[in-house]
Amino acid sequence: MGLVDVWVLGRISDTAAASVGSVNTVTTFVLMMFSFMGQGSGLVYARMLGQGKMKKVQECYSVALILHVLLGVAASGALFTWAGDISRLLGLDGQSLTYGKNFLQIVGGACVLHSLVAMFGGVMAANGFTRVGMFAGMFTNVANVALIYVLVFLPSGPHWGVRGVALATALATAAGLLLSLWLVFARIRIRFLPPPSGQRWRDHAALLVAFSLPTMLEPAFWQAAQISTTRIIAAVGTDELAARMYTLSITNMIGMFSSALSQGLQIAIGHLAGAGETDRIRHISRATRLVGVVAALGLALMAALSSRWIMDRFTDSPAVAEAGRTLLWCGLLYLPGSSLIMTTAATLRAVGQVTYPAATGILVLWGVFIPLAYILSLPLGLAIIGVMIAMAVDENLRALLLGVRWRYLSALDRFCKIVQQPQDSSVAGS
Template identity: 25%
Template sequence: MKINHNEDRKFTLWVLAWPVFIELFLQFLLGTVDTLMVSRISDNAVAVVGFSNQLFNALTTLFATVASGAGIVIAQKIGSRREEEARTVAIIAFKATALIGLVLSVILITLPRPIAVLLQLPEELLPLAEVYISIVGGGMILTAIMSTLGTAIRNTGNTKGPMYTAVGMNIVHIMMNYCFIFGAFGFPQWGLTGVAISTVISRLIACLVLLFIFLGTFERRIGLKDFSLYDRKLFKEVLVIGWPLGINSASWVFSQLAIFSFLAVLGSTELAARTYMNTLESFCFLLGFSLALAAQIQIAHLYGGGRTKEAYSAVYRTLFIGLPLVIINAFILVLFGKHVLGLFTQDQEILTMCASLLWLNLLLQPGKMVNMALGNALNAVGDTRYTMKISLIFMWVIATGCSYLLGVSLGWGIVAIYICMIADEYIRAVLSYFRWRGRKFLRQREEELSKEEAKSAGILSGSPVLTQ
């Protein structure tokens, strides 16, 4: 297959990664500023935001099945020079995820308190949770649309569009947070309710911008009549890759939600500590995750174009760059993390608890980096069932089951829960490494290309191709 060098430059790791990094950094900044501003309301408000975000993350897996699968198929189709099929996949994914998001919005608007009670949120946090879940959860359709549009645009090689959108969304969100929390510039002082409203409005604006970019992201512009497009075969391709991705993602998010529920049983102090640690941990793997996500796009593109040797080596380049960055960031956090936490809370019990967790985070992050890189590489070539299987087994047996046994039943607390999370990451990292070394899906792709070339040669020569 002829190599398009202009397109190759578009799909290099650095060109893909730096806008993704800035986009994710701004999302991290949004979460940090959210937590910092909400901490001015109360530690209870911080716990509600952290708990609610885990719930929302869990629910996003219901449309991530389609969005993630579509993203990989889009990159593969563009790599194999089938842009029209990539365009159709993007449109189908947009419609499917918007419908799922709408259903989730209705459920969260109507049942916020029963959901919080079901997930064992402490009684004193229920009034705040009811307000926050109903408002932010009511905008789940916006989250679904943002996820799909951003994924589709990013997997065409345009990682800058979502980045610029994230810049605008963060500016709007931070300004509105300031106005609603502190009553600045004549705005009402609405506290956590204002934070929720600010979140929904900023996401609505982001959706509109991403939709504008999406309409012109392919060679043939998407028009209103194109939204009636449907191709059963292409949608099946998305689901074949996407459903294990969705279960994999759900496995991680729901296991984290379960762990948050265990922390809620231990007490609001542990729940707040984990929420603050989530914010700090984001700093550690931010650049590494950007590289892993960029590598997934690059590997899917190379795989679609039949360049399997380049696809195989791409993940090792990602690890060579990403692992040192993650380790250095985690070590910096050990040195300065407690001072940063002082900006969020003055509760000495929470600060002492987080100080010990920072050392454990130094062990946790390298395992996460290897999982991100190798897991994304396996997903990029379509080996999504394997990553799903090991996630289902080890996330639930080690990370979740052992967390409950050691942290709650035996009373060893949040430190034991972190140790279980570390063990889960390293076990899956080792298994993913050996799976990638086996090159199963890469060899299958090479065989497919050999057959296609043999068939094409037979047609061009006018001679029949012998088959066994």
């Protein structure tokens, strides 16, 4: 959806694409939190399913649903109310401010829908129904394209521009949520049971938060770092900012392959950890991490070789296109490392080590990446190339630290003890 939205905004103007791209870092920040909250909860479901605790996992579904509704409503209200203030904080003014505010009010105000989509997606994935979840995502994208055509491009339509793109995204998400509801309750027939007592509600909520909170914090701080990066790039120049927003839609697509691998790996290892199958955990982790790195490198190279064609699809500005081509080549420096981060972190979380990946990500992002990006890009004059160098250092350093941690934990004597711990205590020991 993001790729289609950015392309359409580029047809409106580079200013529209750059300004919406700036505020979209905030909506992405919130949506990633909900997505990783759903994944963290999915890990709890997977381990319970691996242990055969059907009634307990059905109670967890109900508790997770309440948590997602409450947090989704709070996020939607905050983004809708403070859309203008957030846009100004990101440095937008004039027409850019109008674009950013309109988009943030509509898409941000619909965050509760994304929260519920993430929750039901986690339930389907934990039960092995990833294919139907894929169809729900495909349906949402088709709906988004159709609605954009009607609201923005249709000759007899309203031609709502940025507002139309935002409204199409929100309505398509609502359609995807309705399909997810039908899939979970009517097609797959997954049961949700309310916990029988207040104590059981609190116990389930505490367990879900214990697994979800560290899982949410890492991408939350990562996205906050992206917001800071956007401010740095905006200080470099508007052409560079527009190029960054266009190329992000491509590199994010590449990252989604690694993200999908990591989510599947996390669910699979969660089941295996619940069943105590340590040898299979080692094997599947090693193979998946290798596949992720090779795929990320191959896709990054394809994007770099096609950079001229790609940028010509997004913009008519020679300066923006040239900056975008450079950024796509820079993807070779950090996208393989990013894949290793996602798959290794998923492996660690699946065996109960949820704190270390989050702590490593936060410390390296804010202790290395942000200071280095600022110093290289502005004081040293490397502009947006400096940001890319800092990103490469950040991604590869985190991949190294997570890899070292996994090699330490996967030693036979330690690994058997970790996997065989009860689920509740494994979080406390991580």
